[in-house]
Amino acid sequence: MDTVIECRNLTHYYGNRCIYENLNFSIPQGRIVGLLGKNGTGKTTTINILNGYLQPRSGECLMLGYRAGMLPPTVKQKIALLMEGHVQYSFMNIGQIEKFYSAFYPKWDKAPFYELMSKLKIAPSQRISKMSCGQRSQVALGIVLAQNSDLLILDDFSMGLDPGYRRLFVDYLSEYARSQNKTVFVTSHIIQDMERLIDDCLILDYGKLLLQQSVQQFLSEFKRYRLVSSQEPDWRDMPVVHPEKIRDKIEFYSTSDKKTLSACLSRQNINNQLVEESLTLEEAFIGLTGKY
């Protein structure tokens, strides 16, 4: 499987603040990959580096085999970008923006654009700046889809959208990307939408990459466990993350199975009526990165 995006030993700082050090990841062709992380973990920074709007302190990124920031126009034609906040040329109307972009992309297909626009109750002459945030998101998505690019990069697509528009966006994008075998690299901090969309997740924490895995594998391995005990276990001996004890209720997350964890608790003479819970992606994300 061809690699579409590859970041090698990426390190970036804003002043003295480390965003991440030696970040390595790659995105294979045909996958929908979500870059997840809390605010300020470097999601948009990564997108900016990939698009050449930011120079990392060290390391390099390759997109479709070319170094980020040095992409030839023919390669740029294969990469569609949705900027954070669904930024588009808001001084144009729907007809003008379609006419404008169509000249740049040889595989331009206006059908998905106008199909999405038909769902919006707007006049063709209405300027994008006069549209609601949700309507603007559909215009931006329509443009990204119409470019018919091999790689779609979407930065925080869910920002400012109500649940209906988020669902419309995710369903439309998911259907499009899977049917056309497109590679999608998407960032978001609203994780609940991502579960319906992404195949693989990259989870960023402050300064580092915590995980790169398929969503299916992550959710099948990473579980939440609960037990009731007045004694707090010695967590140092246990393969758990973010343990929490409130009164006699104990909660923790782990990729280890219930049998292993029960054995650990037994060794500490802790009553372990351990309850294993499967998680949604959002719960698993919070479990892995912590609530704070």
Place this chain on the structure above:
Amino acid sequence: MIKSLLYKEWIKTRWFLLAIAIAGAIIEIYMFLRVGRSIRLVGAEHIWDVVVNRDQFLFYHIKYFPLAAGIVLGLSQFIPEVIDKRIKLTFHLPLPEKTITSVMTGYGFTVLLALFLIQYVSLLAGIRSLFAFEITVTAALTLLPWFVAGICAYLACVFVCVEPSWRMRIPNFLIGVAIIRTLFISGFPGAYIKMSLFMIAITVMFTLFLWLSVYRLKIGRQ
């Protein structure tokens, strides 16, 4: 692609260009009505005397108009690009960044130059219909730095707007103001006769400056 890029610039600027053209025409009409009225009231001999012997320039109302026109066009073209960092979208278009910047700035420069040429030539034609050739030449040289200031103001706007960091925009703005100010030091008719090279030099300099802003934006300076 270039045509499409020009189409975008046209959409952004068309109403502002119309406003600049109308405002320029109104100012010129006003100035000629005023001079014509003076000629009718006090006689052409007196007006000629004022112009020739007292070194008065009668068409000074247009002095700051090209400056304002350059600023308006520059802002109308580049403020929409700067808001929400929309220029990143523009630089993501499948064209080399140098081409994109050249086309955008070239568009503004060309339409402004065309507008200024029309205004400048019509103004001089009007002056020539009322005054002698020598007075018209002096008027042309008096008006020239003001129109050059308009072109420089446009380029300075690009230089300031495209600069990605606010901290650097302030010195860029001050540099722009200081250099353009030199074109308004004297309003004496024909004061800038021997400074045509200087005027060309500052126009070229602003063109180079704006590339500095584009470069800083491209490498992600914040």
